[in-house]
Amino acid sequence: MINPTVVELSRLQFALTALYHFLFVPLTLGLSVLLAAMETVYVITGKPLYKEMTQFWGRLFGINFAIGVATGLTMEFEFGTNWSMYSHFVGDVFGTPLAIEGLMAFFMESTFVGLMFFGWERLSKPAHLAVTYLVALGSNLSALWILIANGFMQDPVGARFDPNTMRMEFTNFGALVFNDDAQAKFVHTTIAGFVTAAMFVMGVSAFYLLRRQHRGFAARSFRIAALFGLISSLAVVTLGDALGRLDYLLQRPKLAAIEGLWHTTTPPYAPEKIFAIPDDETQRDIVSIGVPYVLTPLVTHSWTTSIPGIDALERAAKPKIVKGIAAVTALEAYAKTKSPAALAAFRKYENDMGYGLLAERFAPEEDLNKIAKRDLPSIVNRTARATIPNVFVEFWSFRLMVALGFAFIVVFAFAAYWSLKNELEKHPWVLKVAMWSIPLPVLVCEYGWIVAEAGRQPWSVYGWLPTFTSASTHSVGYMVFSLLGFVTLYSAFIAAELYLMFKYARLGPGYRGTAAEAVAPPPAHGQPGYADRPWE
Amino acid sequence: MEIYAALKVIWALLLGFLLTGLAVMVGMDMGVGTLLRFVGSNDAERRAALNMIGPHWDGNQVWFILGGGAIFAAFPTLYATSFSTFYIVMIVLLFSMILRPVAFEYRSKIEATRWRETWDWAFLISGAVPMIIYGAAVGNVLQGVGFHFSWDGQYYQDESFIWYLLNPFALLCGVLSLSLSVFEGGAMLMMRGEEPLYGRARGFAIGGGSLAALLFVIGGIWVQFIKGFAYFGPVDPAAPATPLGGPAVVMREGAWMDNFHAHPILWLVPAIGLFGMIAGPLALAARRPILGWWLGALAWIGTIGTVGGAMFPFLMPSTTKSSQSLSVWNASGSAYNLAWMLAFALVFTPVIVAYTSWAFHLMRGKVRPQPTPGDEHLY
Amino acid sequence: MRNFIKIVALALVLALALCLAVIAGDYGPWYFAWLVGTAMIVLVAAAGAVLYEAQEGARGTTREE
Structure with missing residues (x-):
């Protein structure tokens, strides 16, 4: 018996920890590439200002990166700790991209990030630039493999259910990697990260320009970020359209919910x-x-x-549910007796077995064998209703995401235009909008996550494994313990993160940090802790 | 189908390799974290200690993440079952581990003493607790865990979690792994540190290594009296991987020694481990920290190899339904998956080893409590 | 000799890039678009900064005149 409270608490915990992790990931993805762009200018022009620029934004990158790594650990382990049936059912194909992510991407990112911070004096200019590019490549490759894994949950291609091992077995590597959903989502997500980082750099630079601080530094950072953001925000919309079309082709309930289509x-x-x-x-x-x-x-x-509207989708689901129930009961019989007849009965409807598993939660004692004939229609109706994700959540998350996404294009367009004309300071409203927009892309990324993942419900693996069936068989006490711990720790982390971000953004470029406090010769003039910067 | 059996064995070996990498690299950082408050008497010294592993801790930590990912992909049923049955322990491990990246990045960013003191405690917790849990988890797995599966592959837990943590053998394994990590951390602090840090680290590391040797011997004797697991009757290593309907498994005292009796050459493995634990502290006593560090790595290889050699082919035996014990044969991924993963591992593991070595080589040298200007991003 | 090695290394990188482009272009059109697009975004942003320096330089010259 699956305890519905445990499933709900597990979902709550996963959603909280994933949304929290995803507060920091987009900035890491985008800022790593933006840092590479800045350092490229340093290597080309040789101007020390661009080195300082890379180091300053790198410092903020570091504060953000640490918490991204920490919360990412949670994600890697939560599949096992809270979704044991899921991990058993698809681990053979879902675990592989996660392992390759570690092997190919995360190792690279994490090793070179250390050199990026510590290696300025020990590496030649081009070598350090290469290191920075490897960090950017590593973090984006990480996103690639994670989204290939996620693509499998959205559209499970490249695997086949095996009744002998009771799980989906990996059959086609190419299909998994070149899954359309994974491709479009990778580009959409990483470029959304570029937008987030561009808005962050632009907004903080706008803050300096408004306060007439670090003007040469801020105007240049603003320029780079505005152009970076303008192209990215245009690209992200194109990909959004591609993803919407994939949902239309592959996940009709999600699309119907997004558009609020009750009727065809x-x-x-x-x-x-x-x-x-x-x-x-x-x-x-x-x-x-x-x-x-x-x-x-x-x-x-x-x-x-x-x-097709929601009414039509529910109608279309009903025959699948009836076949699915037959498939799952046959599968259980096969598991217990290994009889060829049961296997044949399962094979007949095997593609609908997910719908049978979905019906389990409505069956008496969650056992499909115990469904009385007269109860079948009502159970099928309730199951059909359960195939539709929450329309209100999908409808509004999508609309807020799209509206803000288009707004970003406008903001970046004005910002880039006035920046290219070097007339930013004559248009303080552009600067103010840029500054106040810093948190918005993060919010939009969260909306995007909700659209994609809440829209996948009630499935954890679309059409094959319901979320309800995926959870570990814990007690409620276990869940309360872990939830309380996560809420406490994560609240403390976000408070510290925001405090440090504000502190170091306010201190501005040129601040040598507490790092050199012991050695920095007392500055003869100017503020303590600041190096001389001839370009100011 | 012979190929499938071979792939399973290769992945069991690779898992051992990954766990060893994790123990050596992450264990070293955690040892430094554990020792931080004790080797550094003031803030400058503690910062020096942190910056010795500063450029590397993040890369090292990936061994941990990769270990998790590889278990997920290569032994999905083991991943699904072990992480869930050890839920509370895993969550405590996770909480302590996620403190560490944040502690590194945030500790020195604010000058207040209380702030830094707090994070120093966080380093102690996030260094000592995970190492104890790693060891204790292995100790518990050696004694078997209470779980069984329903027909659809869902696991059910048969015992409460307190039992897993609090038994003397598991605690012994936990302390063993902590002392090895203190040894490796101390050796690292000697490599990149100067007096007085050097001397203090040396003392702790020699103590840690010697304690590890003692506990390793005690544990080895103790295992003889623990109920081990063994297959009863023939097993098909190339069978489809499922814990349901497997061959019978017996529990009896000393069964973990069967492999050693069948293949006496296996005795070399614990011998290598013990050699590392004895020669390591001697090398540190002779002020040869690099040699000592490598001997510590040898000690880890020996320890993990001994556990693996004793348990093979079992991964996580079940005390309540022993025929559903998870083994290399019944908990692995499909042949297709294992083959692809092997291809990736063959290409990328040498690359990883190469750039990690390069990174250590590049950042070699002593770190002083008084940093020189130009040392960027000091923790 | 040194130059020869450099040319060979460059040729290898080029061949690898071509292979990647062909594979990505054939099977993963979006992956290909990402590779090209990201490179473009980085270059445009960097070019913006170089342009800034040119503008600064021009302004400096006019002032001197």
């Missing part, structure tokens, strides 16, 4: 809802405002194709 659309009139309050309970909108003739071409890239 009538092309080409179907309106794109701009504002709505979807009510999951009654499956209708309390309020809805839309723009007609937009939805169909946007999603289907045609004028005549209709998009």
